[in-house]
Amino acid sequence: MPTSTDTDHVIRLDSVSMLYPTKSGGTVQALDDVSLSxxxxxxxSIVGPSGCGKSTLLRIIMGLSRQTSGQVTFGPSDDTHRNQLGxxxxxxxxxxxxxxRKNLLTSPDLHQRRDAGTHAKADELLVMLGLEEFGDRYPNELSGGMQQRVGIGRALMHDPRILLMDEPFGALDAMxxxxxxxxxxxxxxxxxxxVLFVTHSIPEAVLLADRxxxxxxxxxxLADVVEVALPRPRRLENINTPEFGEIVLKIRKLLDSEHSAH
Ligand SMILES: Nc1ncnc2c1ncn2[C@@H]1O[C@H](COP(=O)(O)OP(=O)(O)OP(=O)(O)O)[C@@H](O)[C@H]1O
Known part of the structure; x- marks a missing residue:
């Protein structure tokens, strides 16, 4: 939660609320008084049942939607321009x-001119994403996981300081x-x-996140923010440890108690 002495934030949400108009002339409250630093x-990681406003939250931070009330600021001195977001x-x-390769070079986030540096960046990302052999292939020649790697590559092309990920692995098989x-x-x-990473999977959320x-x-x-004080680097085996299980259970209980309260 933000406090007045909180100066080391990169993103800060203060009492952000969002109302959408409905076709029947009413409103839907997608977010209510969300504060986070x-x-x-x-x-x-951000978890919660369908319709709790996860995508809305990312869209507001990205600048794709405008909150009804409250503030979003970027730190440490509000110098993060929105093009530092991917x-x-x-x-x-x-x-x-x-x-x-051309999909990377035509990333919608890529505002600067495409020069030698941009081509070098695309090549670097292809290696980083394990796609160096696939630069000249077309998307329909790639598996779903590889396509999503290209999607991540596109967001990384302009080297954003902040990466917003909305269920990026939701369409992929479990393995x-x-x-x-x-x-x-x-x-x-x-x-x-x-990184702000939205997921429906509690174990995935815990495996990846600091909070x-x-x-x-x-x-x-926002029901709560749960610390994940597990050592890094994380491995899949972490999922079977008691510490991991305790954190997953804590989150499940939070979701269940809120669910039964409705
Ligand atoms: N453009 C819109 N117009 C009207 N209502 C909207 C709009 N976008 C979202 N909503 C409503 O706002 C609420 C939050 O939606 P949002 O997509 O942010 O939730 P979510 O947690 O990301 O859901 P999911 O996990 O299913 O993707 C929902 O009730 C949804 O119907």
């Missing part, structure tokens, strides 16, 4: 008529998904961007 280099969606939204999570941690470990934001629906509220 995210530090530089933190990996934050977003990854559940579907990678690749251009099917362009090769993988690919586990591997993608571990790969993401390796990428994150290289330059520790600040897990637990949200509850109607209206979307």
């Amino acid at each position: 995210v530090r530089a280099g933190e990996f934050i 977003m990854v969606f559940q579907q990678p939204l690749l251009l099917p008529w362009r090769t993988v 690919t998904r586990d591997q993608m999570g571990l790969d993401l941690l390796k990428i994150w470990d290289q330059d520790r961007k600040t 897990v934001v637990v949200m509850t629906p109607r209206p979307g509220r």
